[in-house]
Amino acid sequence: xxxxxxxxxxxLPPPSAPPLTTTPFLFTxxxxxxxxxxxxxxxxxxxxxxxxxAFLGADHQSxxxxxxxxxxxGNGDDxxxxxxxxxxxxxxxxxxxxxxxxxxxxxxxxxxxxDGYKWRKYGQKAVKNSNYPRSYYRCxxxxxxxxxxxxxxxxxxxxxxxxxxxxxxxxxxxLMETLIPLLNQMQFxxxxx
DNA sequence: CGCCTTTGACCGGCGC
DNA sequence: GCGCCGGTCAAAGGCG
Numbered sequence: 001x002x003x004x005x006x007x008x009x010x011x012l013p014p015p016s017a018p019p020l021t022t023t024p025f026l027f028t029x030x031x032x033x034x035x036x037x038x039x040x041x042x043x044x045x046x047x048x049x050x051x052x053x054a055f056l057g058a059d060h061q062s063x064x065x066x067x068x069x070x071x072x073x074g075n076g077d078d079x080x081x082x083x084x085x086x087x088x089x090x091x092x093x094x095x096x097x098x099x100x101x102x103x104x105x106x107x108x109x110x111x112x113x114x115d116g117y118k119w120r121k122y123g124q125k126a127v128k129n130s131n132y133p134r135s136y137y138r139c140x141x142x143x144x145x146x147x148x149x150x151x152x153x154x155x156x157x158x159x160x161x162x163x164x165x166x167x168x169x170x171x172x173x174x175l176m177e178t179l180i181p182l183l184n185q186m187q188f189x190x191x192x193x
Numbered sequence: 194c195g196c197c198t199t200t201g202a203c204c205g206g207c208g209c
Numbered sequence: 210g211c212g213c214c215g216g217t218c219a220a221a222g223g224c225g
Contacts, residue, residue: 121198123217136216140196149216 103163111135111150111160116172119148130154141170 112119119137127134132152139146146166153159 120196122219124199125215125217128214134215 100167101163101165103161105153105159105161107158108160109158111152117141117146117168127151132157139168141168144169 118140120140121135121137123136124133125136130151131154134149134151137148137150144166146164146168148165149163151161153161
């Protein structure tokens with residue numbers, strides 16, 4: 001368990017909504033090098049993705065849907081191994097767990113996509129075989145430990161590769177702001193059917 | 194003053 | 210065992 005209470009209402013919306021502000025949207029996981037033991041679902045659309053993420057919210061640990069990879073534990077639980085630590089570093093003392101992970105590409109001039117969540121950058125690294133650094137972000141919500149990585153494609157610098165890892169355990173306020181008037185309108189219209 | 198980014202150092206995993 | 214590499218920490222500085 002990653003520390004979040006998955007018995008209570010599943011996270012609404014999905015861990016990270018598709019970037020609404022970037023066009024055109026590309027989803028071409030097959031063009032990427034999947035990390036480790038990832039399972040890539042080709043030709044995924046966001047409708048199925050949203051369904052998948054809803055499912056992940058209900059039972060993401062036993063049945064990761066999009067991609068999985070060994071990763072540092074998180075989402076609230078501290079999985080640090082407590083033996084003989086010389087320093088207080090967290091990253092090096094987490095045991096591996098499986099966390100849901102998926103990635104997509106967008107063609108955008110901006111590295112940072114407005115996905116409705118608030119992120120804090122905690123690192124940047126130059127990676128091999130790429131002229132562009134990889135940036136590491138963490139969700140700023142205090143109980144949420146979702147991370148994302150952002151990197152431009154070496155072959156096409158206009159494409160940004162974003163990798164999300166983990167499940168948000170809190171609602172996306174921006175998305176709710178958008179959805180609530182829509183839901184109200186749908187309720188209103190449904191009375192005439 | 195609080196939050197954020199930047200950046201060098203550190204760590205574990207992995208291949209040889 | 211060693212070196213490379215990716216991921217993370219945390220101090221320092223910037224900004225509103």
